[in-house]
Amino acid sequence: MKLLIRNLARSTTEAELLTLFKAYGSVQSCNLVLDKADGKSKGFGFVEMPNQGDAKAAMKNLNYREVDGNRIRVKKAENK
Numbered sequence: 001m002k003l004l005i006r007n008l009a010r011s012t013t014e015a016e017l018l019t020l021f022k023a024y025g026s027v028q029s030c031n032l033v034l035d036k037a038d039g040k041s042k043g044f045g046f047v048e049m050p051n052q053g054d055a056k057a058a059m060k061n062l063n064y065r066e067v068d069g070n071r072i073r074v075k076k077a078e079n080k
Helices: 014-022 052-062
Strands: 002-006 029-034 041-048 073-076
Touching: 002 052, 014 029, 014 041, 014 052, 052 073
Parallel strands: none
Antiparallel strands: 002 041, 002 073, 029 041
């Protein structure tokens, strides 16, 4: 299941994001979306977890959790 993580602090790293989600199970991929002009975080990213139960547990427990001073929002990513 692919999750969208929003409202990330610009200082949050991909490694920190990965560590947060690994606490709930296996992580297939973790990507912060970066600004092409300056290479800095745009404040959101995606985490893909192969086990749907793990992904739902992560979503439930991490939604509105404070990370680096920001309350992050975690939801299922919509398919384009």
